[in-house]
Amino acid sequence: MKILLSSICYETGTDLQLALYYLKSYLLKYTQIPDQRLNVKIQVFNENQPINEIAKKIINQRPSLVGFSCYLWNIERTLRICRLLKKNDQEIKIVLGGPEVSHRAEDILSEEKAVDIVVRGEGEATFLELVDVFWRREAKLPRIKGISFREGRKIFHNPDRPNIAELGMIPSPYLNGLVNLKGENILDVPLETTRGCLYRCSYCYYHKNFTCLRFFSLKRIEKELKFILSQRPSEVYLMDATFNANYQRAIKILKIFRKYNRGSSLHLELMAEFVDERLAQVLGKIGFVNIEIGIQSTNPRTLRAINRPFDKERFRRGIRFLNKFNLFYEIQLIDALPFQSYDDLKESLEWLYDLHPSKVVILRLVVLAGTVLRQQAARYGIKHSFTAPYQAYKSNAMSETDVLKVDKLRFAMDRLYDSQVFQETLYALKAKAGIKISTIMDDWIIWESKILRKGYNYVEVLNNKLPEFMHYLLRKNKKLFMYKLFLPGLQAKLDEYKRTYYR
Numbered sequence: 310m311k312i313l314l315s316s317i318c319y320e321t322g323t324d325l326q327l328a329l330y331y332l333k334s335y336l337l338k339y340t341q342i343p344d345q346r347l348n349v350k351i352q353v354f355n356e357n358q359p360i361n362e363i364a365k366k367i368i369n370q371r372p373s374l375v376g377f378s379c380y381l382w383n384i385e386r387t388l389r390i391c392r393l394l395k396k397n398d399q400e401i402k403i404v405l406g407g408p409e410v411s412h413r414a415e416d417i418l419s420e421e422k423a424v425d426i427v428v429r430g431e432g433e434a435t436f437l438e439l440v441d442v443f444w445r446r447e448a449k450l451p452r453i454k455g456i457s458f459r460e461g462r463k464i465f466h467n468p469d470r471p472n473i474a475e476l477g478m479i480p481s482p483y484l485n486g487l488v489n490l491k492g493e494n495i496l497d498v499p500l501e502t503t504r505g506c507l508y509r510c511s512y513c514y515y516h517k518n519f520t521c522l523r524f525f526s527l528k529r530i531e532k533e534l535k536f537i538l539s540q541r542p543s544e545v546y547l548m549d550a551t552f553n554a555n556y557q558r559a560i561k562i563l564k565i566f567r568k569y570n571r572g573s574s575l576h577l578e579l580m581a582e583f584v585d586e587r588l589a590q591v592l593g594k595i596g597f598v599n600i601e602i603g604i605q606s607t608n609p610r611t612l613r614a615i616n617r618p619f620d621k622e623r624f625r626r627g628i629r630f631l632n633k634f635n636l637f638y639e640i641q642l643i644d645a646l647p648f649q650s651y652d653d654l655k656e657s658l659e660w661l662y663d664l665h666p667s668k669v670v671i672l673r674l675v676v677l678a679g680t681v682l683r684q685q686a687a688r689y690g691i692k693h694s695f696t697a698p699y700q701a702y703k704s705n706a707m708s709e710t711d712v713l714k715v716d717k718l719r720f721a722m723d724r725l726y727d728s729q730v731f732q733e734t735l736y737a738l739k740a741k742a743g744i745k746i747s748t749i750m751d752d753w754i755i756w757e758s759k760i761l762r763k764g765y766n767y768v769e770v771l772n773n774k775l776p777e778f779m780h781y782l783l784r785k786n787k788k789l790f791m792y793k794l795f796l797p798g799l800q801a802k803l804d805e806y807k808r809t810y811y812r
């Protein structure tokens with residue numbers, strides 16, 4: 310039996326698709342099919358490859374079953390490939406799995422005749438049973454928990470499958486030799502130390518796909534990190550929802566990472582509220598750590614509506630520790646959430662920039678199928694696209710124009726804060742001229758819209774015009790007399806930037 314497990318990768322295509330390796334590892338370990346009768350190959354494509362080319366590559370291998378890993382970034386293209394595969398071979402079995410299809414089984418199976426089966430939720434045990442049933446050519450699909458399938462014109466949804474209670478049942482693809490980190494051009498090496506999440510944020514699908522929180526043993530994590538880090542990847546990317554939800558475990562994992570690290574950076578997501586001096590210190594000893602901190606909003610009404618905890622004082626404290634140890638982190642807000650207006654976002658930015666963060670970003674709200682927020686969208690006036698990536702373009706607190714304006718705000722944040730050139734001037738303008746950072750961003754948006762030539766090297770043009778912008782800003786805010794006070798600092802930063810980048 311020849312099986313091909315595949316996925317279309319977001320961005321570079323060099324990332325390792327962990328789901329496919331877990332599926333293969335579990336299948337090879339527990340299947341009843343004799344070794345010599347089973348051939349399971351993993352082949353990952355990237356989003357720049359033409360659909361026809363991908364389909365041809367799959368067809369040439371003549372698999373009898375193809376399984377695709379589906380996320381919102383690849384679903385449309387995956388479905389087009391499925392049609393081409395089925396057109397070429399009516400007998401081929403096409404199985405879809407992943408967070409994008411788990412909740413869309415009914416609509417996918419009714420609209421896409423090329424798709425035979427959708428695996429809902431955690432996939433390892435379900436995929437194993439499915440393959441064994443196909444192998445024995447039994448008509449036992451109705452007995453397999455966690456699948457939806459079509460028979461004739463009818464679609465059947467079998468009962469959900471409970472999560473695997475003991476994660477140790479799933480063999481590690483790093484330790485069983487399936488992953489070859491040497492041969493591939495892999496930048497980020499993904500690793501799960503937990504599965505599932507304690508929280509139930511209404512816009513999120515992760516806790517629906519993996520309904521309970523479970524942990525991989527520290528012993529296994531140590532072995533995996535020892536192997537991964539010995540291959541010196543640029544980064545290890547932890548897939549865990551909230552890395553520091555369990556404080557003691559987090560410290561232990563960081564110490565293990567440090568012990569085996571040979572220069573790789575670590576990417577993780579954490580709650581700043583649970584960061585204390587010790588955790589920040591341990592993080593600081595790792596080398597380069599790339600931290601994501603999603604707060605989504607600082608508006609209590611919004612936070613209540615999305616069922617997300619946030620403790621402002623503890624958060625402020627946690628950020629202070631991250632700053633103390635010079636850690637790099639990105640704080641994330643989400644735009645068109647319930648009750649979150651454009652002014653709320655500006656207020657959040659004002660508060661966050663006062664903490665001197667490494668970076669703040671505003672993500673676009675995506676209203677995912679199967680989430681609580683999707684059910685409540687009408688209640689909160691949220692209008693969104695019904696095709697992936699399901700971006701919201703309106704809410705009860707943001708008009709369509711506001712949502713478009715957030716794009717401009719993002720650009721302003723990038724140029725005035727993230728690029729570093731203007732960052733010190735921002736704080737100086739706030740402290741000495743009393744102009745709020747969010748006002749500066751808004752004025753920059755108006756000023757930038759008047760620039761006519763926006764071609765190649767636009768960023769360079771904008772940088773060179775920063776003194777001009779400052780002049781405009783101070784005049785508009787009736788503080789032009791202070792221009793000469795701020796100019797030398799800004800000029801020095803610009804010169805430094807030019808020396809570094811435009812030599």
Ligand code: B12
Nearest residue numbers: 319328376377378380381382406407409428431432514515
């Ligand atoms: C890594 C990651 C990314 C990377 C992607 C890198 C890459 N090239 O793959 C980056 C950072 C780019 C990214 C971006 C985004 N992401 Co993201 N991301 C993840 C993350 C953290 C890990 C995915 C993963 O590999 N998990 C580990 C594997 C083992 O789990 P799994 O994929 O669910 O697989 C299991 C089952 O689903 C099933 N299964 C999966 N595939 C298959 C295939 C078959 C055949 C079978 C039988 C079963 C099966 O079995 C597997 C084992 O049990 C998840 C959250 C998470 N921890 O899972 C979010 C997640 C996938 N992302 C999500 C979202 C919403 C986003 C963003 C929209 C966020 C934003 N607002 O910007 C963007 C989208 C970008 C875009 N423009 O489209 C959602 C996706 C929901 C969906 N419908 O697809 C998730 C689930 C997070 C969430 N909170 O809901 N993301």
Ligand code: SF4
Nearest residue numbers: 506508509510513550
């Ligand atoms: S958004 Fe993050 S914290 Fe909230 S439920 Fe999803 S994974 Fe958990």
